[in-house]
Amino acid sequence: MERPLESLVVRHTLRVPAPSGPAGEGGPAARRFDAALLSVGFKLSAPLLEHLSGLAEETVVETASRTLDTVREMTGDHVAHNVYFKDFPANVPDTFEFWAQCVREALADDGARPGTLAQLSTGVLDLLTLPSYGNYRHAYEEMLAAHEELIAAAGDRLTVLHPGGALDGEVTALYLALAGRTTPLGEEGLRDLARLAEHCAGGPQPAEIPVRENRAVVNRARLGLGAQLLVDTVTDVLRLACALSDGDVSLTEPTRLKSPSRPVRRALLAALDAVVAASPAKLADVLAHREEFKRLGERLHPHEYPRWPHAARVFAVARGEEEARTLEGRVEELLGEGDTVGAARLLAAAAPGRLLRSLDRLLRQGAGPGEREAVASAAEEALPRVSGRVLLSVREHLHHRTGGAPARRVFVNRRGGAWAGADTRAPLPEAEAGRLIAALDAEVQRRLPDPGHLLVDPAVLDVALPLSGKATAAGLGVLPRGSLSEVDGELLRFFVHWTQTERSTDYDLSAVMLDSAYDTLSWLSYTSLQAVGGEHSGDITDAPAPDGASEFINLRLGAVAGDFIVPQVNLFSGEGFEEVAESFFGFMLRDGEQLGRPFEARTVRMKSELRGPGRVALPLVFLRGEDGGWRAKWLHLYLRGTPAANRVEENRATVGTLVRAVVEREYLTVGHLVGLLAGRAAATTEWDGTEPPAGPVTYIGLERPEGLHPESVVFTPENLGALIPA
Known part of the structure; x- marks a missing residue:
């Protein structure tokens, strides 16, 4: 779907381009706009509310309509989320009692009775053949009527929209930021860049598109x-x-x-x-x-x-009619001859980035301390000619390759396909690894700008550096793979929504609970509608346009056994994640007494697009801390699965192995860069949520606070990639 340019600006920057229109008395309309935004977890900043209040009412109403459409889509509130069990999470039946009820209803149906009896005589029954299984049994409006209104809570998400400049200026700035990024964009980011380039390619251009x-x-x-x-x-x-x-x-x-x-x-x-x-x-x-x-x-x-x-x-x-000798071939020849130092020097001269990516192999193949020292020296000399993204990627890699490295490796391709295996490589010599880590840190610090007064939200320190946009799915509140974030609430509720394109499509939302050894304790799915601490909303097996289908899992965190909760979306039949018209996953957090509908936009903490190559999606894992609290670690992974009928029961061992490899891996975080920036800062302050300093700052946090000096430089998840030096 092609989005208007104004919508792209709001999605990527949380800034509303300044509407063009006559002055007027738009205060009442602006306040209604703000109230409508609150219902989906957004609000206008004070400067934006003031600006809109000085415009004509019709201008404010038009702006509100466009912006509300955008933010509702950002949260997943643009579709009607129905549930199979109308009272969910209340009155969810026992799984086998529910299946027995479906069989009784099929036997009472003259059309379905003969086929059902024939299946029962064989001892095997296909649930999908039962008329009352897998399809909504009530209208969306009936489901809404069964639920009391959501009670507002202090913990509800509140995302602030800030005032932007004129639309053309905002579009140009967004184009320059995306085109000039030093790290790759994800699939949606590339689509948005293409849309912006159509409008901006003839105007100002970034100094470099790396x-x-x-x-x-x-x-x-x-x-x-x-x-x-x-x-x-x-x-x-x-x-x-x-x-x-x-x-x-x-x-x-x-x-x-x-x-x-x-x-x-x-x-x-x-x-x-x-x-x-x-x-x-x-x-x-x-x-x-x-x-x-x-x-x-x-x-x-x-x-x-x-x-x-x-x-x-x-x-x-x-066609093979002309020979072209590759650098890789020349390097392999030297390595085959035992000339590790010659291979390192060749790479340093011709492809310094490849030299750094090859360091692990070259250091392991070094015949002795002298050769390893020569390889390290060649790498140090090459550092100034290597991109910041590669420097940081190699820094993270070397951290895991000394004697205390985890015993398992996780492999993730560019599209999120993942698998894990034992790490059989010998560890790297600590002397050379430590020397190179220090050199990498020094080179990155040299390239970082002088931040002046550095103001940091501590909540952002555990966010993994976005070394590639391909490690982050598009959506709201989504963080890069490996990031950790606090989970604060009594009720945790997952949701998945999908709309098929042509074929009947059945996705199954599941969640598996693992113990400290990553072994399965229990799970929630369409085959287990109730487990300790939770309920499943019921299996939906068809998702035609325009309404599609939704499934939910509700968990009371205080009652969950085990140390890990792993939500997953399994493709049972039909179209894959990249074939459907739309598919997304998310989670909500609520207080125990908030009530409300199964889906409430202002309790949504994360909504992530599902667009990957496999048949099983693993968006994130929830970890219980030593204090009993929970944190989320972001995965954005896809398992290959089977062509059809993927179920949590069959993949839980693979999931446990993969989750273990990611959980035990230490990702390079924003905190690492903050530490390097602090060495160049005039002052560094942890922001405690009070009024920010009066002068310009370099702010790094999960959200832009109100009241920052207009000349401040701000880094939030929407533009964290800009922190990566060129």
Whole structure:
């Protein structure tokens, strides 16, 4: 769905672009707007309320309508969340009693009785064939009437919307921020950047677009304007071709390339020709995507354009007609000869980022202290030429590779597919690892800006550094994989919503409880509607548009046994997470006496899009602390699962293994960067929620507080990626 530009600004920045309209008496309308926002957990900041109050009423009403639509979608309140059991979480029946009731109702149904009797005679019964199973038995309005009004509580979420500037200025600023990010964007971020680039590609541009996927999206818009393309490798051109075909610009998934028009063919061939003419060694990059370049050549017809002979060489290499020696091949030759130091020096000169990514292997293959010292020295000399994201990624890696490292490894691909296994590698020598960690910290600190007065919300310190947007799903209140956040409430309620596109689709929300050894204690699912401390809202097996389907799990945290709660969404049948029209997961926190409907937007703490490659989604895990309190650790992972009929009973062992690997891993956090920034700050203050300092500050926190000096620099989860130095 293509979102209006104003909606993109609100979603990414929590700023409302200044409406254009005449002055007037908009105070009453602005206060009604603020009250409506409160019902979904948002509010207007004092400056924004004041600004709107000075506009004409019709302008305020139009702004309110657009903004409410946006924030309701952000929380998941844009759809009607019904439940199978109308009184949920009250009066949820015993699982087997419920199934028996469905059988009795089928036997009383003249149409269903013969088939049900035939199944019963075999001893096996398919629940999905029972008329009263899996479909809502009451209207949404009937469900609402069965629930008392939600009681307001101090712990309800309250997200503040701040005033923005003129729409064009806000859109341009957002475009520059996303395009110039030093870390990759997630799927939704790339879509939003593409939308912004259509509007902004002809205007101001960031000084640099370091992330290749972002560059491909921007190049598509620049190509439409006839502007110069930003390419310096042959792979940049391949990514652009994928963007033009609405494919995967990360090159992770194959793209069915379209046949471009003649002007586009000429532009792509000219770009390839210029890259190879300037640096023939870059032909080696073709080998990493040989088949894709073959298909691209079939669509560009390079033989028709002899004026670009260097472009033709790209496709000759792809077909194997011309040899291009790769850097990797030369490195492997040196390593095969036992020349570890030579391999390190070659990488340092030609590809310093690859040298740092290869440090683990090079240090382990070093024949002795002298070789390891030479490898470490080569790495130290290369540090100034390596991106900040790689520096921090390697810093995190080295932390886990000394003698005290965990015994298990977790592997996560770019799309969230995950698996875990034993770490059989020998630990790295502590002397070299410690030396390199110190050098990495010093280089990152050197690149960080002088923050002046640094003001920090302590709640943000355990947020994992967003080294890639692909480690964070799109949504509200979502944090990067590995982040920890406090869970403050008596009732924890999960929800999943999905709307199928063409085929009948059945997702099953489940939650498994694990003990301290990560073994299963119990679970809640459609096969276990009640367990210690919780209830399941009932199985829905079809989710047609426009209303889709929802399922919930309610947990009283004080009654939960075990040390871990792992919610999961299992694909039982139908369309995958990337095929449905919409799918999202989230959780709510409530006080014990709040009552309310199964879904209440202002109690939603997190709402995360489900868009991944597997058949089992693991959004996060809840951990019990030594003090008995609970914290969430963010996963954003997908298990491959089986083609159909995925159930918590079958995957709980795999889930336990994977959760253990993530829980026991220490991720590099915002707290680490704050420590480095503090070394350059004029003053550092932990914000206690009171009135902030009067002068400009650099603020890092989960939400922007009101009252900051207008010249302050603010980092919140919406733009934490900007903390990563270039």
